Amino acid sequence: MPIVLSSTRYLLFGGLVLLAACSSTPQSGPAAGSGGETGGARPLHDGPPSYMQDVSLIPDAVPTPHTGAYKASPYTVLGQRYQPMQDGRSYREEGTASWYGTKFHGQHTANGEVYDLYGMSAAHKTLPLPTYVKVTNLENGRQVIVRVNDRGPFYSDRIIDLSFAAAKKLGYADQGTAHVRVEGIDPVAWQQQNNPSYLVTREAVAEAPVAAALPAEPVENVQAGGYYLQVGAFSSDQAAQALRQRVMGVVGNNVRVSPVQIDSRTLHRVRVGPLSTQDEARRMMETLRVANLGTPALVTAN
Structure with a gap:
């Protein structure tokens, strides 16, 4: 016990x-x-x-x-x-x-x-x-x-x-x-085997301008762009839109699909934001985790 x-x-x-x-x-x-x-x-x-x-x-x-x-x-x-x-x-x-x-x-x-x-x-x-x-x-x-x-x-x-x-x-x-x-x-190998279209967080975060670590600069210096939570990244826009709909059902309309070109492929990143403070971002991360939507990465670039 x-x-x-x-x-x-x-x-x-x-x-x-x-x-x-x-x-x-x-x-x-x-x-x-x-x-x-x-x-x-x-x-x-x-x-x-x-x-x-x-x-x-x-x-x-x-x-x-x-x-x-x-x-x-x-x-x-x-x-x-x-x-x-x-x-x-x-x-x-x-x-x-x-x-x-x-x-x-x-x-x-x-x-x-x-x-x-x-x-x-x-x-x-x-x-x-x-x-x-x-x-x-x-x-x-x-x-x-x-x-x-x-x-x-x-x-x-x-x-x-x-x-x-x-x-x-x-x-x-x-x-x-x-x-x-x-x-x-x-979990990375499991996702790759069971959900081939999903580029799991470890890979998705690697290409982000700021990796999954809290930024060193004060909050007031990043409020113009805000914080974003990257929930996932997909090679398929359809898969990204499907995840966006699931996330919207939990956190509301502040969810977008943000495409980015990496070499010869396009990744469709599902992001929540902008969020104004680190505390707000942490609360949102916990909300997504409890909803079984993974542990998103915190980034400061859209």
Whole structure:
């Protein structure tokens, strides 16, 4: 069961972190909570939601190139020191998977995101946050892709804690655990294989006048041109327009397709802006990330 390294999940006394381990075995009865709501008292025991959504309708997480900093700092839980990996793309391990549900629904994960038991996410002790992994239930062959955004499980020898929805899709939510294989995913390679027309952020940002780093000049010096968030770049204008429509549905009309000539090809860049301040840009980046539209690059040129 994951133990989130935030103020809602641990207490600091005299420099010692005191954490309460929890069981990953599903609990039944009224203490399990509603699972579909974030309000009310937090359940004392973990368990499944009382309302069973059809998880077959929930899509897997989409591996999205990450341009910001990864969370991979060493930490200590229950007296044990953990040294996270700096790159999880080649990770591969077999072992026992568990799941967590209503007790942590609506709580912050170690990555600062809000845990949703119906989201396709997971907790891992040493993978950098975020990391995308493919999990295969070796008992029935079912597979899911999840986004690792939490720490745990710190119980027994389990190697990963999946969200309730992911465990349900893999077919082991009722029994509590399963023998699985966990494989890291390279989001760039995944995008190139599954969406050939999409030129992923790493490549798109490389040609931008200012790469995905905050500009050094004061805000007032760039307000004339403003900040832009580059959500993606496509060789196909049709694909770019399709993404523009999706982004507009989240942030409104301040989205444009900006073509640029690179050697003998034309890239159609999908950009949000102009935005007047870095704070506004950061808030917009979080809005797009939560909407599963990736982590856009911040640029200061249109």
